[in-house]
Amino acid sequence: MANSVFVPGHITGFFTIENHEITLKNGSCGAGFLLSQGVKTTVSKADELTVNVNQGDETVIREVLSILEIETDFKITQDIQLPIGAGFGTSAASALSLTLAINEYLNLGYSLELCGQIAHMAEVNLGAGLGDVIAQTGKGIVLRTKPGAPGIGEIKSFTEDVYIGWKTFGAIQTADIIRDPHHKDVISSSGLKYLELFESEPTLENFLSFSNKFSHDTKLMSDEVKELIDYFNSSSDILGSSMAMLGNTVFAFAYDEDALKSLNIEDLHIDKVNNIGIVYD
Structure with a gap:
C-alpha cells in the first residue's frame, strides 16, 4: 500500500510581505505561476520511519511530522524535481505533498485547506517562504489577493x-x-x-x-x-x-x-x- 501526491513548483513574479503574529495569517500577496515539475511524495508501508529524499535534507519533512505529531512507522520518498532554494517553491511543495500523502495514507480525513495550513505553518516556521503553499493549491497563473494559509488567504487562478x-x-x-x-x-x-x-x-x-x-x-x-x-x-x-x-x-x-x-x-x-x-x- 502506498499513496503518492504531486504538488507543482511555483515561481513568484512580484509580491508583498504581510507579516502577522498569527502564523496562519502570516504570508504574502502577489502573482506567480505553476510549473509542470514540482515535488512528488510517496508514503508507503515500512517497519520503521524511513526517509528517502533525492536532494536536499530532511528539514521540511521533520517539521511537518513535528506539527502533525505522528509517530506511525512508514517510508517517505520524495522526488524533488526542481533546484532547491532557487525560487521554485520546493520547500512548500515538499511540505504540502507530504502532508497530503500522509493524510491519504493514514485516512486522516483532513481537508485540502487543513493540509495546506499545516504545510504553511512548516514553511513559515522554517523561514523558507510566505506564499507558495496557497499558490500551489491553484492552477496556471495564480494571484494571491489575501495573505495567509489556505482557508485564510485568498487566490485567483488564470x-x-x-x-x-x-x-x-x-x-x-x-x-x-x-x-x-x-x-x-x-x-x-x-x-x-x-x-x-x-x-x-x-x-x-x-x-x-x-x-x-x-x-x-x-x-x-x-x-x-x-x-x-x-x-x-x-x-x-x-x-x-x-x-x-x-x-x-x-x-x-x-x-x-x-x-x-x-x-x-x-x-x-x-x-x-x-x-x-x-x-x-
Missing part, C-alpha cells in the same frame, strides 16, 4: 497555454531577505504597486511587465541574471522575461517552444505553465 524557459544560477537565502527590514520595506512598497495594477487588469502581458519592473525596483538581481533577462527581452518572439522571487533564476515566456530553443541558451529548461495543479496517484 489558465494560460504558454511555454516557459528557465535557467538558474543558484540559490538565494530566502530567510535572509524576508526577515531583513530594508528588503521588506522595498519589496512590499514595490509589490503593492504592481499588485494593485495587476488586480485591475490581470493579463499575461502585465504579469511579465510588472515582474520585470519589480525585479529592477528591488535590486535583487545579480549581474548574470540581469544579463540573461536583457537577452531574452531582446527577442521579439519572447513575451517577456524576469527573475524568480526569491531565487537567482531567470524565466521567460513564449507561445512557441521553438522561440525558446532558438536562443541556444546553455542549460535552459523548457516547461509549460501547469493548468492542472495537484495530482493524487
Whole structure:
C-alpha cells in the first residue's frame, strides 16, 4: 500500500510581505505561476520511519511530522524535481505533498485547506517562504489577493497555454531577505504597486511587465541574471522575461517552444505553465 501526491513548483513574479503574529495569517500577496515539475511524495508501508529524499535534507519533512505529531512507522520518498532554494517553491511543495500523502495514507480525513495550513505553518516556521503553499493549491497563473494559509488567504487562478524557459544560477537565502527590514520595506512598497495594477487588469502581458519592473525596483538581481533577462527581452518572439522571487533564476515566456530553443541558451529548461495543479496517484 502506498499513496503518492504531486504538488507543482511555483515561481513568484512580484509580491508583498504581510507579516502577522498569527502564523496562519502570516504570508504574502502577489502573482506567480505553476510549473509542470514540482515535488512528488510517496508514503508507503515500512517497519520503521524511513526517509528517502533525492536532494536536499530532511528539514521540511521533520517539521511537518513535528506539527502533525505522528509517530506511525512508514517510508517517505520524495522526488524533488526542481533546484532547491532557487525560487521554485520546493520547500512548500515538499511540505504540502507530504502532508497530503500522509493524510491519504493514514485516512486522516483532513481537508485540502487543513493540509495546506499545516504545510504553511512548516514553511513559515522554517523561514523558507510566505506564499507558495496557497499558490500551489491553484492552477496556471495564480494571484494571491489575501495573505495567509489556505482557508485564510485568498487566490485567483488564470489558465494560460504558454511555454516557459528557465535557467538558474543558484540559490538565494530566502530567510535572509524576508526577515531583513530594508528588503521588506522595498519589496512590499514595490509589490503593492504592481499588485494593485495587476488586480485591475490581470493579463499575461502585465504579469511579465510588472515582474520585470519589480525585479529592477528591488535590486535583487545579480549581474548574470540581469544579463540573461536583457537577452531574452531582446527577442521579439519572447513575451517577456524576469527573475524568480526569491531565487537567482531567470524565466521567460513564449507561445512557441521553438522561440525558446532558438536562443541556444546553455542549460535552459523548457516547461509549460501547469493548468492542472495537484495530482493524487
